Amino acid sequence: MVLKQSGSMRELVGKKHSLTHDKQMNNVLESRVIETQEIDPLLFFVAGKSLFKGERTYWADPSLNTILVGFGRAYEIEVNGSSNRFQEVESDWKRLVSQVNDKGTMKYGTGPILFGGFSFDPLRSRTALWNEFSDATFVLPKILLSVVNGKCYFTFNHVSTVGDKESLANLERLSNQIVKQIPKQICHTQKDLKYEKSEVNPERWMKSVQDVVDEIKNGEVEKVVLAREMNLTFTEEISTEEVLFNLKEQQPMSYLFAFEHKNACFIGASPERLVKKKNSTIKSTCLAGSIGRGNTMEIDQKLGDELLHDQKNLIEHEVVVSMIKDAMIESCETIASPDEPQLLKMRHIQHLYTPIKGEAKSGVTLLAMVEKLHPTPALGGFPSDKALEKIREVELLDRGWYAAPIGWVDGNDNGEFAVAIRSGLLREKEASLFAGCGIVADSEPISEYSETNIKFKPMLSALGGLEDENNR
Numbered sequence: 325m326v327l328k329q330s331g332s333m334r335e336l337v338g339k340k341h342s343l344t345h346d347k348q349m350n351n352v353l354e355s356r357v358i359e360t361q362e363i364d365p366l367l368f369f370v371a372g373k374s375l376f377k378g379e380r381t382y383w384a385d386p387s388l389n390t391i392l393v394g395f396g397r398a399y400e401i402e403v404n405g406s407s408n409r410f411q412e413v414e415s416d417w418k419r420l421v422s423q424v425n426d427k428g429t430m431k432y433g434t435g436p437i438l439f440g441g442f443s444f445d446p447l448r449s450r451t452a453l454w455n456e457f458s459d460a461t462f463v464l465p466k467i468l469l470s471v472v473n474g475k476c477y478f479t480f481n482h483v484s485t486v487g488d489k490e491s492l493a494n495l496e497r498l499s500n501q502i503v504k505q506i507p508k509q510i511c512h513t514q515k516d517l518k519y520e521k522s523e524v525n526p527e528r529w530m531k532s533v534q535d536v537v538d539e540i541k542n543g544e545v546e547k548v549v550l551a552r553e554m555n556l557t558f559t560e561e562i563s564t565e566e567v568l569f570n571l572k573e574q575q576p577m578s579y580l581f582a583f584e585h586k587n588a589c590f591i592g593a594s595p596e597r598l599v600k601k602k603n604s605t606i607k608s609t610c611l612a613g614s615i616g617r618g619n620t621m622e623i624d625q626k627l628g629d630e631l632l633h634d635q636k637n638l639i640e641h642e643v644v645v646s647m648i649k650d651a652m653i654e655s656c657e658t659i660a661s662p663d664e665p666q667l668l669k670m671r672h673i674q675h676l677y678t679p680i681k682g683e684a685k686s687g688v689t690l691l692a693m694v695e696k697l698h699p700t701p702a703l704g705g706f707p708s709d710k711a712l713e714k715i716r717e718v719e720l721l722d723r724g725w726y727a728a729p730i731g732w733v734d735g736n737d738n739g740e741f742a743v744a745i746r747s748g749l750l751r752e753k754e755a756s757l758f759a760g761c762g763i764v765a766d767s768e769p770i771s772e773y774s775e776t777n778i779k780f781k782p783m784l785s786a787l788g789g790l791e792d793e794n795n796r
Contacts, residue, residue, distance in 0.1 A: 382582040394465030398481040403460040410695035421735040430735035433472035441730035444723040454724035456586040524553040530769035548705040551760030553721040570786035579742035592747025600740040601690040612644040612702040613637030613676035641676040656682030672781040726758040
């Protein structure tokens with residue numbers, strides 16, 4: 325585990341240094357919150373590029389009730405090679421927050437907020453693709469713009485040490501400088517860039533689907549989620565800002581996230597909440613079973629009705645509902661959910677959807693719930709241990725942060741995590757996209773391959789600004 329904090333004012337947008345636990349205990353987290361004028365968070369994200377490229381974060385929930393834009397690294401927690409990564413992140417965060425100079429700054433969506441994510445499977449051997457990302461990487465931004473229920477706030481964070489001359493006033497001046505640089509709009513150049521697209525061995529992937537189906541029929545496992553990878557190489561550097569703008573416009577019912585780290589950015593628009601905690605209320609979402617959208621309202625409704633009555637998808641959905649309910653029952657005094665799944669209609673796809681809500685038992689924390697729920701059968705399979713073993717054995721890619729929890733937690737243990745699907749990893753001129761589907765006894769390889777193509781569409785469309793990537 326590595327713990328990092330900011331350096332002096334001369335290093336305001338640059339170098340960080342490691343801390344020992346003894347030194348960390350002597351630090352004070354200074355945090356100041358001020359309400360500010362209305363600011364477009366996406367344009368603010370754009371304006372921060374000149375000073376904070378590689379150190380920006382973005383989060384927005386589907387309702388846009390909470391939007392967070394972070395710049396810089398006042399503090400960073402990284403965990404690798406540990407089976408206790410969730411607990412280690414939580415304990416170090418609690419230790420830091422206990423030293424905050426002003427507890428009054430810790431309100432939902434403002435004050436010190438830790439943003440980051442986890443890898444899907446820390447036991448999976450890592451490839452060079454995910455070199456910049458640890459099994460857990462979380463950052464406390466130096467400058468945080470929060471838009472909470474339509475009101476805008478700045479939070480300035482600094483972890484002070486003896487002789488440190490950096491101040492919150494310096495960060496406030498820097499934020500004012502960035503505000504003055506906010507553009508009136510985003511320049512759309514991404515759609516004019518040409519690219520080459522390559523799928524990672526689709527024939528072998530479909531063969532692995534059939535092999536897993538055979539093993540499921542033999543009773544070795546009930547469900548395995550298999551993911552595959554697509555790579556794009558552009559003629560010029562990809563604009564993270566424009567991709568994020570396109571995702572915002574094209575996927576309005578999704579969680580939007582972007583996490584820049586060093587030379588890479590993990591970005592996506594996920595329809596799936598893993599868990600939200602606000603005070604004692606906990607919410608989760610069961611999202612499993614999918615079908616495409618129709619070109620007309622009549623065809624779309626017919627497809628939706630087909631999904632609602634399709635036994636394969638209903639069984640797949642019920643497995644996820646049962647697992648999440650079991651986890652919620654263990655952690656909550658009461659839970660509530662609809663008896664039947666609903667339809668969640670996205671731009672390119674529609675899903676079976678069941679929300680679950682509960683009231684947490686005393687002592688239940690957000691990150692404890694993240695650990696308990698990850699991975700759901702919708703992302704790993706069932707039973708979980710056997711499914712994960714099979715994924716390690718046959719999957720052709722290193723998932724990294726794909727299909728893993730990404731989100732935020734504040735100083736009062738409120739926050740929200742989404743499942744990082746419909747996502748991609750951007751690095752200069754290259755993009756790696758990921759999509760998966762649940763394999764059960766009656767799965768057909770070609771049908772599952774087609775389903776992944778639908779799930780690639782949100783990122784493909786955002787990267788090219790086109791409705792249909794086949795237009796290229």
